[in-house]
Amino acid sequence: MASIKQRPDGVWRARYRDDAGKEHAKHFKLKRDAQRWIDEVTASVVTGQYVDPRAGRVLWSEWTRAWMERQTWTQGTLDAAHTAVQSVTWTDDPIARVKPSDVTAWVASESKRGLAASTIATRLNYVQMAFRAAVRDKVIADSAAAGVKPPRARRAEASMKILDAEQSSAALAAAGDFRPFVEVCLFAGLRLGEAAGLQLGDVNFLRRTISVQRQVQGSTHKAANLVPPKAGSERTIFVPDELMTSLAAHVASEGISKPTDQMFVESLGRLWHRNNAADEWRKVRKAAGLPDDVTIHTLRHTFASNLIASGCDVVTVQRALGHAQPSITLNVYSHLWPSAEDKTRAATAEFMKAIRESAESPQESHSGA
Structure with a gap:
């Protein structure tokens, strides 16, 4: 149930009730903005995308702790996930308040600390997993970590020691x-x-x-x-x-x-x-x-x-x-592994060697009876 009414001061009050009967209201200077908000809420309900605004108030630390407890991971994986989700800069903030810029800034700060690109990539992966789980559980509407990329890793030939x-x-x-x-x-x-x-x-x-x-x-x-x-x-x-x-x-x-x-x-x-x-x-x-x-x-x-x-x-x-x-x-x-160029050169070199040896070998002589 939704409605839009103009208050005595000229402000438009849009309100609706969720499935639990809880009323949600918001005020707008223009009626069309109020109508747009109501339309967006209605559409999210119809398409199954509706998220209770109160759900996102849960702290990141609380949400991730409950999320990890539900996993069937080995202890090593749990330890890695815990390290990752506790390394962020918003541990005590509501999960809905985290912005993509916060995640990007955190990745940059981890890189400046000198962490390896592979380590940062692993931590970011767990953080993205936590956000995606929150979206699936209708805690938040969108993941703040979606599309955030880790720093580029050094090329293997430059970083690998042998x-x-x-x-x-x-x-x-x-x-x-x-x-x-x-x-x-x-x-x-x-x-x-x-x-x-x-x-x-x-x-x-x-x-x-x-x-x-x-x-x-x-x-x-x-x-x-x-x-x-x-x-x-x-x-x-x-x-x-x-x-x-x-x-x-x-x-x-x-x-x-x-x-x-x-x-x-x-x-x-x-x-x-x-x-x-x-x-x-x-x-x-x-x-x-x-x-x-x-x-x-x-x-x-x-x-x-x-x-x-x-x-x-x-x-x-x-x-x-x-x-x-x-x-x-x-x-x-x-x-x-040898590259295609290396294999081509080697194969052709062998072919040329065979031709050269054939040309340099003495010709068999045939004598008539």
Whole structure:
């Protein structure tokens, strides 16, 4: 039910009642503006787009907390989402008051703080997800984060670090008791969490394979726990005899015997996790004289680089790395594969070489009887 009436002071009062019987009113100097407002409200009701103006008064912090509690995410995903939605500049503001300019300014401030473009992109993704959920629940009419883009990431070939043979050798020599952990990252391409989650039963010494069945999630001793790997990351990796020999020696020296025994634990028997493994790697990096931007994940990049340099196709590399789609592998490592120009030159060079060798070979002579 809606109506428009002119008050004694000449102002037009437009009002309507929502489905709950709550009256909403607004005042306008011109009757046509009042009518336009009523028409917009009526249209939103008919099309199912109506949003109660009171719903958007909920604070961003309250809405996102309730939204995250409804998700069936892993703890790692929940932690990442919580960090993202709490990093914004409007945590204590009503969600309806957030403007696109606020979101754009927040993205810019995160970039100025020195956060990596990929980190900002991840945080923005969670913020956009929260806004979209609020739109679906008719808390707000539109998402303030729609269309906001993260800063452009650096080109992979400029930002990706890859160790050469000399640097890899130095890292292994400096790793000490941490060496087997480094080896499965460098020679099997395991992520930090996957290496930390590796158990004896995951290593098949006869078939020379390593199966990724779980990972360690969490960044403290208290929070660290074993969970399934990233979706699509379960895989079997074919590894060389040399790595099997090294792992066998590690198993013997550490007295690892049961299939469920962890392959790698720190000195006090606790799981390796993101923080303590990174701390240990920093010691290795310093002792090996490697640059400060070389991380444990660099070992995985080095593994992938070696596969590509050895002629492995994208699907082979994808499966070894545990990427859900070949497109992910190409997005990260496409610059390492020979380009079309390289292949054209190489193929033509081989063709020219064959022609030249044919022209230079002596002609067979035929003699008549």
